[in-house]
Amino acid sequence: GENVEQHPSTLSVQEGDSAVIKCTYSDSASNYFPWYKQELGKGPQLIIDIRSNVGEKKDQRIAVTLNKTAKHFSLHITETQPEDSAVYFCAARANSGYALNFGKGTSLLVTP
């Protein structure tokens, strides 16, 4: 089955700096890659997703890049703010599979 590795497990940055979280996947059939942000006491919320026919996608301060050959995808957050502090999960899924396979999560702390 699909195996999603996520790094780093914790990340601390200063406000205004950029943060990068990286994930690798094992199933070459995976074609859908969402990123979720989970704040304390809340459920995961989708922040951006990318499909395998696209190499990069941006939404304001957030961008995701996908390298299908290397089977890795990354989340980039620019101009970080304290409210970006949360746990971020990457995930991958193939049309042929039924489960969304999550990485283990990255705890991001943005200090003022």
Added chain:
Amino acid sequence: DTEVTQTPKHLVMGMTNKKSLKCEQHMGHRAMYWYKQKAKKPPELMFVYSYEKLSINESVPSRFSPECPNSSLLNLHLHALQPEDSALYLCASSQVVPEQGNSPLHFGNGTRLTVT
């Protein structure tokens, strides 16, 4: 605010109790899910309902019993739970059922369950 509503927010139950968790969505999504999340871990899939029919059961113990009364509602009935079942139980929905393709999962804020 999330568009998937879960009740109750918190639940404490003894090992002999019977309780139910409830989930509601009005987005017209055709798939609904139950996930279990332990502290500092990613969500783990338990059940999937596609078009109100149970399509996936991830080998979940029978003390957890899901029910989908209609396309907007999802319940999880709990009976004779163990302390290790204490976790955050998340409901989610998606527009497209997993058998037919990919679409974003919309999660509720979960029910924090403690089994004493």
